[in-house]
Each structure stands twice: as structure tokens, then as C-alpha cells.
Amino acid sequence: MTDIIGAFAPRRPRAPVPIEDSLREVHAEFVSLGGAIILSVCIVLSLVTAMSLMLPAVTNLQRVILLILSLICWVYLLDSVTEKLRLEDEFIEFRSVLSRRRLYQLAELEAVLLIHEGFNLEKGFESIEFRRVGKRPDRISLGPCWQRNKLESLMRSVEAELNDPHLLEEVR
Helix, strand or coil: CCCCCCCCCCCCCCCCCCHHHHHHHCCCCCCCCHHHHHHHHHHHHHHHHHHHCCCCCCCCHHHHHHHHHHHHHHHHHHHHHCCEEEECCCCCEEEECCCCCCEEEEEEEEEEEEEEEECCCCCEEEEEEEEEECCCCCCECCCCCCHHHHHHHHHHHHHHHHHCCEEEEEEE
């Protein structure tokens, strides 16, 4: 006689919960690859600045230059971490600590380009270009602390809000 060791029943597949429907706000995160790179540069510059204060061979001008560079790096990290994109009923809002608030009306959007720029630190790792009807395109250069999958989810939410599945274009 055979013994039954285990019985397995196939599970019914669950309907996936759409994340895009609930994703109305995304923000840059400190814990990201770009955030880790900028943080390491900030720490190294701060350590070199502290060492320059202790060494007698370093001139005051060199100390001032190192101090300014390290402060700029910390301010850039703060600004990069506080960037936020929010989807409201009628507009998309971009905010950051050091940049002005930008609003884009959803009714005016013709296309949205999510542009990946690699390691081009001058314009950020990711950029979003809003093409509006009757106006010139407006580009937001995002800092290095963004996660691409969250940006794409927010843009899919914008597509769902406008019932336009071809609104988002990706450029690499």
C-alpha cells in the first residue's frame, strides 16, 4: 500500500494589484546608487577639508577652496534628496528645496519624454521633458537619487489619468 506523503493543489492565480493606480507621488531617495556616490564624494571632500585644517603645509586659499567644494557637494546632495514629483487631479507638480515649484497642467500635455542620460551629472541621470500644446517643451533635470521604476510608475499613472496609453516616450 502506498503512503500519501503530500497533496498539492494548484493555487489560483491572483489578479495583480495595479501599483500605478495608487502611485500619486514619488520622491528621490537617499538610499540609491546615485545617492551613495554623491554621499561618498561628500564624505571624502569633508575628510580632505578636515585634514587640510591640521596640516601646516596647506595654504589658507587651498583650505577655502576645499571648504567651498565640500559645502557645495553637501548642498547638492540635500537638493537631490528632496526632489519630489506629485500627480494631482489637474496637474503634475515638481518640488525641491533649492529649485522653484513647477506646475504642468495635464490638459496641455501632448507628450512626456523620460530621458535617461547616463552619468551626465550636469543634467542629472534622468530628465523629464513635458511637451505641451502651443508651448515650447520644458525639461526637468532630475538629480542622481531617483529610482527609474518609480518614475515610470508615476508616468503610467499620468497615462491612466489622461486615458492616453501612448503619452509616455522613453529615450536612452
